[in-house]
Amino acid sequence: MTLPILYSLRRCPYAMRARIGILLAKQPVMLRDIVMKNIPAEMIAVSPKATVPVLVLADSTIIDESLDIMLWALQQSDPSNLLFKEDSRAFPSMLNLIHHNDNEFVESLEKYKVAARYHDIAEVFYRNQCEIFITDLEGRLTSSEYLMGDKPCLADYALLPFVRQFSRVDRKWYLHSPYTNIQRWLNTHYQNPLFSKAMKKYPQWLDNHESVLIGTD
Structure with a gap:
Protein backbone atom coordinates (compact mmCIF):
# COMPACT_ATOMS: atom_id res chain seq x y z
CA MET A 1 0.00 0.00 0.00
CA THR A 2 1.37 3.39 -1.02
CA LEU A 3 0.83 6.01 1.67
CA PRO A 4 0.47 9.77 1.13
CA ILE A 5 3.62 11.86 1.55
CA LEU A 6 3.59 15.04 3.64
CA TYR A 7 6.33 17.63 3.21
CA SER A 8 6.46 19.57 6.45
CA LEU A 9 8.42 22.10 8.49
CA ARG A 10 8.21 21.67 12.24
CA ARG A 11 7.69 25.28 13.33
CA CYS A 12 5.65 26.54 10.37
CA PRO A 13 2.09 27.19 11.64
CA TYR A 14 0.55 26.04 8.35
CA ALA A 15 2.51 22.79 8.41
CA MET A 16 1.63 22.40 12.08
CA ARG A 17 -2.03 22.77 11.16
CA ALA A 18 -1.72 20.04 8.54
CA ARG A 19 0.02 17.65 10.93
CA ILE A 20 -2.61 18.24 13.59
CA GLY A 21 -5.40 17.46 11.10
CA ILE A 22 -3.72 14.24 10.03
CA LEU A 23 -3.17 13.16 13.62
CA LEU A 24 -6.75 13.99 14.59
CA ALA A 25 -8.06 11.96 11.68
CA LYS A 26 -5.61 9.13 12.38
CA GLN A 27 -4.59 9.04 8.74
CA PRO A 28 -1.23 7.35 8.18
CA VAL A 29 1.14 9.41 6.04
CA MET A 30 4.88 9.43 5.43
CA LEU A 31 6.29 12.70 6.74
CA ARG A 32 9.31 14.35 5.15
CA ASP A 33 10.65 17.10 7.39
CA ILE A 34 12.45 19.87 5.50
CA VAL A 35 14.09 23.26 5.94
CA MET A 36 13.19 26.19 3.70
CA LYS A 37 16.81 27.05 2.92
CA ASN A 38 17.21 23.64 1.28
CA ILE A 39 13.90 22.64 -0.30
CA PRO A 40 13.91 19.18 -1.88
CA ALA A 41 13.65 19.15 -5.66
CA GLU A 42 11.03 16.42 -5.28
CA MET A 43 8.75 18.84 -3.45
CA ILE A 44 9.21 21.70 -5.91
CA ALA A 45 8.46 19.31 -8.78
CA VAL A 46 4.98 18.59 -7.42
CA SER A 47 4.27 22.03 -5.91
CA PRO A 48 6.21 24.85 -7.64
CA LYS A 49 5.10 27.44 -5.08
CA ALA A 50 7.66 25.75 -2.81
CA THR A 51 5.97 26.32 0.53
CA VAL A 52 4.88 23.79 3.12
CA PRO A 53 2.76 21.88 3.75
CA VAL A 54 2.47 19.73 0.64
CA LEU A 55 0.54 16.46 0.68
CA VAL A 56 1.04 14.02 -2.18
CA LEU A 57 -1.71 11.39 -2.28
CA ALA A 58 -1.25 7.84 -3.51
CA ASP A 59 -2.93 8.73 -6.82
CA SER A 60 -0.49 11.67 -7.26
CA THR A 61 -3.11 14.29 -6.32
CA ILE A 62 -1.41 17.30 -4.72
CA ILE A 63 -2.93 19.21 -1.80
CA ASP A 64 -0.77 22.19 -0.85
CA GLU A 65 -3.04 24.32 1.32
CA SER A 66 -3.02 23.57 5.04
CA LEU A 67 -6.77 23.85 5.57
CA ASP A 68 -7.44 21.63 2.56
CA ILE A 69 -5.14 19.01 4.07
CA MET A 70 -7.07 19.15 7.33
CA LEU A 71 -10.35 18.79 5.47
CA TRP A 72 -9.04 15.92 3.35
CA ALA A 73 -7.94 14.07 6.48
CA LEU A 74 -11.18 14.66 8.39
CA GLN A 75 -13.26 13.67 5.39
CA GLN A 76 -11.48 10.30 5.48
CA SER A 77 -12.07 9.91 9.20
CA ASP A 78 -13.43 12.24 11.88
CA PRO A 79 -13.45 10.15 15.07
CA SER A 80 -13.98 13.16 17.34
CA ASN A 81 -16.67 14.73 15.10
CA LEU A 82 -14.67 17.94 14.68
CA LEU A 83 -16.82 18.94 11.71
CA PHE A 84 -20.02 18.84 13.80
CA LYS A 85 -21.77 16.89 11.04
CA GLU A 86 -25.08 16.84 12.91
CA ASP A 87 -25.33 20.66 12.64
CA SER A 88 -25.59 21.96 9.07
CA ARG A 89 -24.86 25.53 10.19
CA PRO A 193 -0.75 14.56 24.05
CA LEU A 194 -1.69 15.22 20.43
CA PHE A 195 0.10 18.58 20.58
CA SER A 196 3.36 16.91 21.62
CA LYS A 197 2.98 14.45 18.74
CA ALA A 198 2.38 17.28 16.27
CA MET A 199 5.49 19.10 17.49
CA LYS A 200 7.82 16.10 17.64
CA LYS A 201 11.19 16.75 16.07
CA TYR A 202 12.25 14.40 13.28
CA PRO A 203 15.48 14.04 11.28
CA GLN A 204 15.67 16.14 8.12
CA TRP A 205 14.51 14.09 5.14
CA LEU A 206 17.32 15.34 2.91
CA ASP A 207 19.89 13.97 5.35
CA ASN A 208 18.97 10.32 4.75
CA HIS A 209 15.85 10.26 2.55
CA GLU A 210 13.97 8.29 5.19
CA SER A 211 10.34 9.32 5.68
CA VAL A 212 8.67 8.97 9.09
CA LEU A 213 5.28 7.32 9.52
CA ILE A 214 2.76 9.45 11.46
CA GLY A 215 -0.99 9.34 12.01
CA THR A 216 -1.22 5.71 13.04
CA ASP A 217 -2.29 6.26 16.66
Missing part, protein backbone atom coordinates in the same frame (compact mmCIF):
# COMPACT_ATOMS: atom_id res chain seq x y z
CA ALA A 90 -21.70 24.72 12.12
CA PHE A 91 -19.33 23.98 9.25
CA PRO A 92 -19.88 27.31 7.42
CA SER A 93 -19.35 29.10 10.75
CA MET A 94 -16.08 27.27 11.28
CA LEU A 95 -14.87 28.17 7.80
CA ASN A 96 -15.84 31.81 8.33
CA LEU A 97 -13.81 32.00 11.54
CA ILE A 98 -10.82 30.33 9.86
CA HIS A 99 -11.16 32.74 6.92
CA HIS A 100 -10.89 35.73 9.28
CA ASN A 101 -7.82 34.17 10.87
CA ASP A 102 -6.07 33.41 7.59
CA ASN A 103 -6.97 36.59 5.72
CA GLU A 104 -6.95 39.25 8.44
CA PHE A 105 -5.34 38.16 11.69
CA VAL A 106 -2.31 36.47 10.11
CA GLU A 107 -1.35 39.61 8.19
CA SER A 108 -1.36 41.69 11.38
CA LEU A 109 0.41 38.91 13.25
CA GLU A 110 3.28 38.83 10.73
CA LYS A 111 3.73 42.59 11.03
CA TYR A 112 3.58 42.36 14.83
CA LYS A 113 6.28 39.66 14.84
CA VAL A 114 8.60 41.67 12.58
CA ALA A 115 8.08 44.89 14.55
CA ALA A 116 8.83 43.10 17.83
CA ARG A 117 11.94 41.44 16.38
CA TYR A 118 13.39 44.80 15.32
CA HIS A 119 12.05 46.77 18.29
CA ASP A 120 10.01 48.91 15.91
CA ILE A 121 7.79 51.55 17.49
CA ALA A 122 4.94 50.12 15.41
CA GLU A 123 4.92 46.97 17.55
CA VAL A 124 2.08 48.19 19.77
CA PHE A 125 0.06 49.33 16.76
CA TYR A 126 0.24 45.91 15.10
CA ARG A 127 -0.44 44.15 18.37
CA ASN A 128 -3.57 46.26 18.71
CA GLN A 129 -4.58 45.15 15.22
CA CYS A 130 -4.13 41.53 16.28
CA GLU A 131 -6.20 42.14 19.38
CA ILE A 132 -9.31 42.82 17.30
CA PHE A 133 -9.44 39.13 16.42
CA ILE A 134 -8.07 37.93 19.76
CA THR A 135 -10.80 39.86 21.58
CA ASP A 136 -13.42 38.10 19.48
CA LEU A 137 -11.94 34.72 20.39
CA GLU A 138 -11.73 35.71 24.06
CA GLY A 139 -15.44 36.53 23.97
CA ARG A 140 -16.31 33.21 22.39
CA LEU A 141 -14.39 31.43 25.14
CA THR A 142 -16.20 33.28 27.91
CA SER A 143 -19.26 31.05 27.75
CA SER A 144 -17.73 27.81 26.49
CA GLU A 145 -14.58 25.73 26.74
CA TYR A 146 -13.89 25.91 23.02
CA LEU A 147 -14.56 28.30 20.15
CA MET A 148 -17.91 26.81 19.16
CA GLY A 149 -19.08 25.02 22.27
CA ASP A 150 -17.98 22.65 24.99
CA LYS A 151 -16.07 20.35 22.65
CA PRO A 152 -13.33 21.20 20.17
CA CYS A 153 -14.05 21.61 16.48
CA LEU A 154 -12.07 22.11 13.29
CA ALA A 155 -11.68 25.83 14.01
CA ASP A 156 -10.02 25.27 17.39
CA TYR A 157 -7.24 23.22 15.82
CA ALA A 158 -6.96 25.35 12.66
CA LEU A 159 -6.43 28.52 14.71
CA LEU A 160 -4.20 26.98 17.39
CA PRO A 161 -0.82 27.42 15.61
CA PHE A 162 -1.47 31.11 14.93
CA VAL A 163 -2.83 32.06 18.35
CA ARG A 164 0.17 30.21 19.77
CA GLN A 165 2.47 32.43 17.71
CA PHE A 166 0.68 35.54 18.96
CA SER A 167 1.18 34.43 22.56
CA ARG A 168 4.93 34.03 22.02
CA VAL A 169 5.77 37.39 20.39
CA ASP A 170 5.90 39.25 23.72
CA ARG A 171 5.52 36.58 26.36
CA LYS A 172 5.61 38.95 29.34
CA TRP A 173 2.89 41.16 27.88
CA TYR A 174 0.77 38.14 26.96
CA LEU A 175 0.94 36.60 30.45
CA HIS A 176 -0.27 39.88 31.96
CA SER A 177 -2.89 40.52 29.29
CA PRO A 178 -6.63 40.31 29.99
CA TYR A 179 -6.99 37.30 27.70
CA THR A 180 -7.36 34.71 30.44
CA ASN A 181 -9.75 32.58 28.40
CA ILE A 182 -7.26 32.46 25.51
CA GLN A 183 -4.58 31.42 27.99
CA ARG A 184 -6.79 28.64 29.37
CA TRP A 185 -7.69 27.47 25.85
CA LEU A 186 -4.04 27.36 24.77
CA ASN A 187 -2.98 25.52 27.93
CA THR A 188 -5.71 22.93 27.34
CA HIS A 189 -4.30 22.29 23.88
CA TYR A 190 -0.73 22.11 25.21
CA GLN A 191 -1.75 19.47 27.76
CA ASN A 192 -3.26 17.30 25.03
